[in-house]
Amino acid sequence: MYNYAVYTPIERPDLWEALDDAEHPLNVVWPEFLDHDVAYARYCGVLSRLGPLARFQFAFVHVGPQGQEVIAGHGRSIPFFWPELETVGTTGWRPEVLDSLPAQGYSAILTTGVQQSQGDGPAPNALSALSVTVQPDYRRTGLAELIIDTMKRAALLEGFSILVAPLRPTQKSRFPDVPMEQYLHWTTESGLPLDPWLRKHVRLGGQVAKIATRSMVVSGTREEWKSWVGIDMHLEMQRAPDRGKMKSFPVPIPGGLVPVEYQPENEVGVYVEPNIWIYYRLQ
Numbered sequence: 001m002y003n004y005a006v007y008t009p010i011e012r013p014d015l016w017e018a019l020d021d022a023e024h025p026l027n028v029v030w031p032e033f034l035d036h037d038v039a040y041a042r043y044c045g046v047l048s049r050l051g052p053l054a055r056f057q058f059a060f061v062h063v064g065p066q067g068q069e070v071i072a073g074h075g076r077s078i079p080f081f082w083p084e085l086e087t088v089g090t091t092g093w094r095p096e097v098l099d100s101l102p103a104q105g106y107s108a109i110l111t112t113g114v115q116q117s118q119g120d121g122p123a124p125n126a127l128s129a130l131s132v133t134v135q136p137d138y139r140r141t142g143l144a145e146l147i148i149d150t151m152k153r154a155a156l157l158e159g160f161s162i163l164v165a166p167l168r169p170t171q172k173s174r175f176p177d178v179p180m181e182q183y184l185h186w187t188t189e190s191g192l193p194l195d196p197w198l199r200k201h202v203r204l205g206g207q208v209a210k211i212a213t214r215s216m217v218v219s220g221t222r223e224e225w226k227s228w229v230g231i232d233m234h235l236e237m238q239r240a241p242d243r244g245k246m247k248s249f250p251v252p253i254p255g256g257l258v259p260v261e262y263q264p265e266n267e268v269g270v271y272v273e274p275n276i277w278i279y280y281r282l283q
């Protein structure tokens with residue numbers, strides 16, 4: 001439907017500087033509380049600034065009729081060294097290989113990838129997608145697919161045989177009380193995943209590896225949560241008739257895949273987001 005030009009921060013640093021603005025349309029589509037995951041807060045901003053990582057960040061620009069540029073979407077990804085992958089050549093795809101993907105999903109792979117890129121350890125052997133974001137006006141135009149394809153091609157160019165992703169299912173927030181293990185297996189009549197984003201990946205050849213049970217973790221005080229999601233968790237808890245003597249009280253939040261566990265004793269809420277590790281075998 002549209003033509004897009006794709007730029008990494010090396011080619012167009014100005015685009016990535018524009019994306020540093022929290023109010024950029026590509027940033028406001030994400031729930032604000034996720035910005036407070038420790039690994040995200042520490043490392044996401046450096047992806048576009050570190051030489052070895054910048055070429056794995058992709059901004060997709062649409063040029064409008066008056067020549068104005070719109071960053072319609074972007075994809076962030078990170079190369080990393082996955083030791084267990086080295087064994088596949090000799091012992092094949094044993095379940096232990098996929099199971100060695102970290103339970104700390106997004107946070108772990110972002111932290112590992114950044115730290116490995118600064119050290120002199122083994123060279124990366126795999127690429128992990130970190131996020132795919134498309135502006136609402138440009139959704140359902142094939143751009144999301146183009147972003148995934150761009151990551152696959154970048155991985156292949158590096159000689160990697162695998163692309164993984166700690167996937168955040170887009171509709172899980174409608175069912176915060178359903179365990180991810182169960183949600184993952186909800187299917188359409190044709191047997192594909194019910195979640196549209198997971199379905200997209202499965203259609204493109206992605207396969208489920210495992211659940212990343214603690215992919216993003218956000219801890220905040222009662223006041224912080226109030227400012228991030230507009231909910232006073234203490235009041236929510238006091239209003240609940242069946243709260244009894246619970247040590248922690250589950251509070252569903254907008255955009256949350258699971259509820260925040262609010263601890264009244266110290267007035268702290270902890271959000272532990274599960275994601276789904278998926279993998280694509282390339283070539």
Ligand SMILES: CC(C)(COP(=O)(O)OP(=O)(O)OC[C@H]1O[C@@H](n2cnc3c(N)ncnc32)[C@H](O)[C@@H]1OP(=O)(O)O)[C@@H](O)C(=O)NCCC(=O)NCCS
Nearest residue numbers: 029131132133134139140141144145168170196197199200
């Ligand atoms: C996830 C995202 C990139 C998908 O972009 P998109 O342009 O809608 O992607 P697609 O057009 O390829 O749609 C993907 C699937 O979702 C379906 N879909 C899209 N919007 C939908 C909606 N609001 N409700 C239900 N299904 C929807 C599409 O029909 C498609 O399924 P299909 O292939 O079975 O038809 C976009 O919604 C987004 O940027 N969301 C915010 C950031 C995010 O959550 N990213 C994903 C986690 S990394």
